[in-house]
Amino acid sequence: MRDFRGLEVWQRAHRITLLLYRATAKFPREELYGLTSQIRRCSASIAANIAEGCGRQGEGEFNRFLQVASGSASELDYHLLLARDLEILPQNTFDTAANELSQLRRKLSSQIAVVRIQRRHTTAKG
Numbered sequence: 001m002r003d004f005r006g007l008e009v010w011q012r013a014h015r016i017t018l019l020l021y022r023a024t025a026k027f028p029r030e031e032l033y034g035l036t037s038q039i040r041r042c043s044a045s046i047a048a049n050i051a052e053g054c055g056r057q058g059e060g061e062f063n064r065f066l067q068v069a070s071g072s073a074s075e076l077d078y079h080l081l082l083a084r085d086l087e088i089l090p091q092n093t094f095d096t097a098a099n100e101l102s103q104l105r106r107k108l109s110s111q112i113a114v115v116r117i118q119r120r121h122t123t124a125k126g
Contacts, residue, residue, distance in 0.1 A: 002054040002062070009107040010054075013047035013069070016100045020076075023093050027083075035088060039079045045072040046104070059119035066112045073105050 004010045020043045024036045046069045053065025080097055083089035089097075 001057075004051040004054040007050065007054070007111070009104070009111045010047055010050045012100065012104040012107055013043075013050055016097065016104055017043040017047055019097060019100065023089060023097065027088050031088060035079060035083050035086075039076065039083065042072045042075045042079060045069070046076070046108075059115050063112060063115045063119060066108060066115060070105070070108050070112065073101060073108060077101060077105075 017040075020039050024039050027036045049065045049069040049072065053062040053069075056062055056065065077098075080089065080094060080101065084091065084094040
């Protein structure tokens, strides 16, 4: 079992979630159950799936939760574009969030690759 708090990929996911919770607090009230909820839910889902995967046994389970986190990151990418295009999310906040998300997605891809290599290595030994 891993401690998710020590993973850079989780730290990045947590940072972007905090950033987006603050940004969505300024969204119009009528978006509370729309974009506000969607952006908060999928950003928090990234960090939560990384954390849950760390609590599972085996590299296969961890990899599966990293894949789910990656899917949530793609969903978040779209919601950020939509919020910007609807002029609910200011361009400067979008730019910051998009940059953070891009870095997070690269880290997630790297972490997935590392876990796959570790999994193959463990399977070959076993």
